[in-house]
Amino acid sequence: MSHSFSRLDTPASEDAGSGIAVRNAAVTYRNGHTALRNASFCIPKGTIAALVGVNGSGKSTLFKAIMGFVRLAKGEIRVLGMPIKDALRRNFVAYVPQAEEVDWNFPVLVEDVVMMGRYGHMGMMRIAKAADHEAVAAALARVNMGEFRKRQIGELSGGQKKRVFLARALAQDGRVILLDEPFTGVDVKTEEQIIKLLRELRDEGRVMLVSTHNLGSVPEFCDRTILIKGTVLAHGPTADTFTQENLEKAFGGVLRHFVLNRPPDGGKAAVRVLGDDERPLILEGGKTVDRRAEVDGGDRE
Numbered sequence: 001m002s003h004s005f006s007r008l009d010t011p012a013s014e015d016a017g018s019g020i021a022v023r024n025a026a027v028t029y030r031n032g033h034t035a036l037r038n039a040s041f042c043i044p045k046g047t048i049a050a051l052v053g054v055n056g057s058g059k060s061t062l063f064k065a066i067m068g069f070v071r072l073a074k075g076e077i078r079v080l081g082m083p084i085k086d087a088l089r090r091n092f093v094a095y096v097p098q099a100e101e102v103d104w105n106f107p108v109l110v111e112d113v114v115m116m117g118r119y120g121h122m123g124m125m126r127i128a129k130a131a132d133h134e135a136v137a138a139a140l141a142r143v144n145m146g147e148f149r150k151r152q153i154g155e156l157s158g159g160q161k162k163r164v165f166l167a168r169a170l171a172q173d174g175r176v177i178l179l180d181e182p183f184t185g186v187d188v189k190t191e192e193q194i195i196k197l198l199r200e201l202r203d204e205g206r207v208m209l210v211s212t213h214n215l216g217s218v219p220e221f222c223d224r225t226i227l228i229k230g231t232v233l234a235h236g237p238t239a240d241t242f243t244q245e246n247l248e249k250a251f252g253g254v255l256r257h258f259v260l261n262r263p264p265d266g267g268k269a270a271v272r273v274l275g276d277d278e279r280p281l282i283l284e285g286g287k288t289v290d291r292r293a294e295v296d297g298g299d300r301e
């Protein structure tokens with residue numbers, strides 16, 4: 001089948017191994033506000049990368065720039081070794097939106113939402129062929145939403161809606177998938193299903209860029225991390241980037257900050273928990289150790 005999720009072909013180019021490459025990018029909105037300046041990072045293919053930063057740090061702006069919705073004032077973004085315009089034209093970039101961006105009152109069936117992912121593969125008249133219907137069914141099955149295909153999207157739970165939009169990205173056969181807050185309002189079981197799916201997609205050679213406030217889950221499933229605050233503060237393998245020092249730079253006083261096991265002599269604590277939401281992250285000696293923390297009994301700094 002043409003839409004199969006087998007290993008991906010590689011566009012011929014000198015930097016074809018690159019998934020997303022951003023060089024000195026700047027975005028200035030029409031009101032004159034520069035939301036992103038001098039931003040540079042690159043992620044290879046077959047990667048799950050976290051995009052982490054406080055509210056207003058420029059995560060959505062970066063997504064919009066990769067989607068071609070906002071123009072770069074400076075710099076360059078390349079996707080799969082090609083200019084973004086070419087990657088978008090070839091339907092290589094898929095987007096899974098935040099729930100708030102979608103008008104859920106719009107009467108549309110689950111299967112129609114997923115079929116939208118096929119539009120770029122259809123002709124002008126948007127007439128779905130057998131292969132398009134097969135791609136929609138396969139994508140829905142992959143996120144365990146097949147039985148909901150005739151339901152109105154507005155009737156689904158938050159986690160189910162997320163899975164439908166993931167299915168749309170799968171039906172599109174996006175090689176670069178941007179996920180805006182995929183775990184907000186999602187229960188732990190669905191979060192685990194989504195993470196499992198993202199890992200499979202990574203193993204197929206796709207690139208996922210995931211904006212998230214769930215710091216606790218980042219070391220668990222993201223190979224790379226990009227910390228942003230108006231610019232890229234740090235980027236690279238999560239083990240090197242997701243350090244206490246970098247997180248404090250990115251979040252300042254915004255994080256809840258716990259110190260556990262404070263030594264009796266009042267010296268530096270061995271374990272700290274940082275989080276800007278309900279999920280804990282534990283760092284030991286400035287490095288991540290495990291996400292599941294026993295925060296009970298910890299002193300609040």
Ligand SMILES: Nc1ncnc2c1ncn2[C@@H]1O[C@H](COP(=O)(O)OP(=O)(O)OP(=O)(O)O)[C@@H](O)[C@H]1O
Nearest residue numbers: 029030031033035054055056057058059060061062
């Ligand atoms: N259309 C716009 N016009 C002008 N300024 C904007 C526009 N959209 C966003 N901004 C500003 O750009 C900055 C970055 O916003 P952006 O939406 O990229 O942040 P974010 O990191 O996605 O935040 P959040 O975590 O809240 O989603 C903010 O200061 C915001 O106010």
